Amino acid sequence: MSTNTIHFLETLGASPASADGAYADAVAALPVAAEQRAALLGRDAGALARLLEARPTMICMVVAPNADVPAEERGDDDHETNDPPIDPTQPHAPDSVM
Amino acid sequence: MSGRGTLACVGTGMMLGAHLSPRARSTIAAADVVFVAVSDALVELWVQGMHADVRSLQPYYRDGRSRHETYRQMVEAVLAEVRAGRTVCAAFYGHPGVFAGVAHAAIAQARAEGHAASMEPGISAGDCLYADLGIDPGALGCQHYEASQFMFYRRRIDPSAYLVLWQVGVAGDRSAARSGTGPGHRRLLLGRLLEDYPPGHCITLYEAATLPITTARMEEMPLSGLVDADLLPQTTLVIPPAVALKPDLEMLDRIARLDRAGQQRAATATPPQGTPHVDEYHPFP
Numbered sequence: 224m225s226t227n228t229i230h231f232l233e234t235l236g237a238s239p240a241s242a243d244g245a246y247a248d249a250v251a252a253l254p255v256a257a258e259q260r261a262a263l264l265g266r267d268a269g270a271l272a273r274l275l276e277a278r279p280t281m282i283c284m285v286v287a288p289n290a291d292v293p294a295e296e297r298g299d300d301d302h303e304t305n306d307p308p309i310d311p312t313q314p315h316a317p318d319s320v321m
Numbered sequence: 322m323s324g325r326g327t328l329a330c331v332g333t334g335m336m337l338g339a340h341l342s343p344r345a346r347s348t349i350a351a352a353d354v355v356f357v358a359v360s361d362a363l364v365e366l367w368v369q370g371m372h373a374d375v376r377s378l379q380p381y382y383r384d385g386r387s388r389h390e391t392y393r394q395m396v397e398a399v400l401a402e403v404r405a406g407r408t409v410c411a412a413f414y415g416h417p418g419v420f421a422g423v424a425h426a427a428i429a430q431a432r433a434e435g436h437a438a439s440m441e442p443g444i445s446a447g448d449c450l451y452a453d454l455g456i457d458p459g460a461l462g463c464q465h466y467e468a469s470q471f472m473f474y475r476r477r478i479d480p481s482a483y484l485v486l487w488q489v490g491v492a493g494d495r496s497a498a499r500s501g502t503g504p505g506h507r508r509l510l511l512g513r514l515l516e517d518y519p520p521g522h523c524i525t526l527y528e529a530a531t532l533p534i535t536t537a538r539m540e541e542m543p544l545s546g547l548v549d550a551d552l553l554p555q556t557t558l559v560i561p562p563a564v565a566l567k568p569d570l571e572m573l574d575r576i577a578r579l580d581r582a583g584q585q586r587a588a589t590a591t592p593p594q595g596t597p598h599v600d601e602y603h604p605f606p
Binding site for chain 1: 365488497534535
């Protein structure tokens with residue numbers, strides 16, 4: 224169950240770092256599906272998120288600069304590279320964030 | 322139901338399970354409705370498990386939409402519940418008000434409309450940065466800027482202090498609608514930084530860990546490597562001091578003269594009869 228996994232992560236987050244052996248034993252004892260256990264043992268956050276059906280894409284920017292300067296144009300003004308726009312429909316594995 | 326609602330904006334900290342304060346947790350639990358804007362999908366699941374009515378603010382982000390509009394819609398979504406007379410909690414990753422404008426805007430609007438609103442501090446990515454990189458901002462000083470704002474406006478940089486640029490992955494984006502900017506924008510940023518730092522100056526790309534099963538990104542490289550570095554929206558650029566502190570000799574001289582004048586006054590002052598003399602400069606002989 225996802226609640227068991229999330230609760231395990233919460234407990235882990237609140238505890239001092241433990242030795243790898245203790246971590247593996249704790250994961251082995253969890254009442255979770257084999258796939259989740261494998262993701263935890265592999266410390267694979269992306270796989271874990273997919274298995275728990277978490278939101279596929281997360282945007283982590285909650286601030287935008289106050290650009291009061293005149294904007295010549297909106298849109299792609301970088302002609303040397305293709306800059307990707309935000310696409311929340313595309314899968315995005317959770318990652319360490321700001 | 323309508324009338325006077327309340328709004329409390331709290332921070333979940335950066336890491337699942339590690340940084341949520343007791344006050345933030347109890348505020349979430351006691352709310353009628355919780356809005357959440359966190360950076361990790363598993364953290365969002367964690368918050369959703371704390372309350373029966375947790376509403377993600379993620380759907381307000383849209384491909385090609387300016388984040389200014391996104392944030393405006395987020396604020397309206399939160400305020401709608403406050404105006405309905407509910408006890409509202411808005412939970413943001415890290416600290417709700419550090420390089421995060423939505424909570425500040427929501428609180429200001431709520432108060433302007435006569436509702437009680439407050440912010441609880443949280444552990445920000447910057448706090449994690451200090452801990453992970455072993456930086457005391459008080460030792461040499463630390464300047465923090467949003468990377469694009471740093472490019473849009475002239476700032477006076479002190480290269481004898483730390484310089485931290487947030488959201489460097491979208492540096493130079495005037496539309497506020499991109500998830501990343503490319504080498505062209507980074508060359509412009511690099512050019513600006515080269516005014517104060519040499520190209521070989523060692524910098525760090527930092528991303529705080531959000532899960533106890535992951536580790537923080539702390540990638541060192543020369544400043545010149547910024548153009549081709551792998552930058553994400555959550556990447557923070559840390560530039561350590563490049564020069565030693567420069568004494569302000571004129572100020573130090575003024576302070577010395579002031580101190581001498583004070584000592585002379587203390588030496589010549591006549592205390593009231595019966596009052597023990599206290600040397601303010603040497604109170605403990």
